[in-house]
Amino acid sequence: EDQVTQSPEALRLQEGESSSLNCSYTVSGLRGLFWYRQDPGKGPEFLFTLYSAGEEKEKERLKATLTKKESFLHITAPKPEDSATYLCAVGSSNTGKLIFGQGTTLQVKP
Amino acid sequence: DVKVTQSSRYLVKRTGEKVFLECVQDMDHENMFWYRQDPGLGLRLIYFSYDVKMKEKGDIPEGYSVSREKKERFSLILESASTNQTSMYLCASSLRGTTDTQYFGPGTRLTVL
Numbered sequence: 001e002d003q004v005t006q007s008p009e010a011l012r013l014q015e016g017e018s019s020s021l022n023c024s025y026t027v028s029g030l031r032g033l034f035w036y037r038q039d040p041g042k043g044p045e046f047l048f049t050l051y052s053a054g055e056e057k058e059k060e061r062l063k064a065t066l067t068k069k070e071s072f073l074h075i076t077a078p079k080p081e082d083s084a085t086y087l088c089a090v091g092s093s094n095t096g097k098l099i100f101g102q103g104t105t106l107q108v109k110p
Numbered sequence: 111d112v113k114v115t116q117s118s119r120y121l122v123k124r125t126g127e128k129v130f131l132e133c134v135q136d137m138d139h140e141n142m143f144w145y146r147q148d149p150g151l152g153l154r155l156i157y158f159s160y161d162v163k164m165k166e167k168g169d170i171p172e173g174y175s176v177s178r179e180k181k182e183r184f185s186l187i188l189e190s191a192s193t194n195q196t197s198m199y200l201c202a203s204s205l206r207g208t209t210d211t212q213y214f215g216p217g218t219r220l221t222v223l
Contacts, residue, residue: 031209043114043200043214044153087153091209097168098212100153 002027002092006101013078013108021073021086021104029093033071035064036087038103044087047073078108113137114215116201122221129188131218133201141204142184143212144168144176146197153200158208159184191222 005024013019025033032051036044048057050066057064061082063074073086085105089098117132135142143158145168155168157176165176173195177185184203188195199218204210 031207032211034211036214041198041217041219043217046211046213049211089153093209096208097155097158098209102150102152 002090002094002099004088004090004099004101006086006088006104008104009102010105011107013075013106015079015108015110016077018074018076018078020075021088021106023071023073023088023101024069025071025088025090025099026069027090027092027094027099031091031093033066034089034091034098035071035073036089038085038087040085047086075106078106080108080110082106083108114201114203114213116199116215116218118218119216120219120221122223123188123191124223125192127188127191127222129191129220129222131186131188131199131201131220133184133186133215134182135184135203135213136182137203137205137213138181139203139205139213140181141206141208141210142178143202143204143208144174144184144186145200145202146170147200147217148197156186160208191220193222196220196222 035047038044048064085103087103088101144156159178175187201215202212204212
């Protein structure tokens with residue numbers, strides 16, 4: 001069964017304290033791994049798509065990496081405006097759909 | 111930039127009413143999706159469409175229908191709204207396949223009283 005698990009559920013950081021969010025997955029035929037940012041009451045905003053193990057992508061303070069079993073979203077020197085829920089999803093060739101994780105809610109305190 | 115717009119940010123309806131949620135995308139995307147998002151349940155796919163007039167059931171289609179008469183527009187219809195359909199509704203679109211990158215609209219917070 002296709003499944004996506006994100007950890008931790010919630011993360012509190014001080015401004016400038018780097019950390020990583022985890023997305024573990026099992027899928028029959030990976031058709032991409034996707035990271036989104038979601039602010040309260042708004043729709044998810046696309047961040048990255050990764051397609052193969054070893055691939056990395058960066059955007060400002062965020063860096064996403066991918067292995068055959070999991071993806072990490074590394075946040076370097078976060079700022080309060082990075083506070084949001086981060087969603088991970090995988091594309092399944094078995095179902096032809098995206099399967100979403102439950103998300104990690106990040107709070108960065110000044 | 112891809113832009114997906116939804117007709118309402120907030121909507122309050124009565125039980126039994128027929129409800130229409132509209133979604134428009136401006137990037138000539140082939141595929142469009144409707145999700146609902148609830149605390150603890152995450153994002154769940156209701157219906158999707160891969161072409162004009164074509165639709166497929168998602169994981170939770172009961173109580174919903176959809177319409178796609180034009181490529182850029184995808185409507186979600188609640189035939190007779192019920193309180194358990196109170197939720198955040200999100201529309202998304204993707205350029206190529208249904209597992210391609212999806213771009214989301216701002217969401218509609220629907221409350222059914």
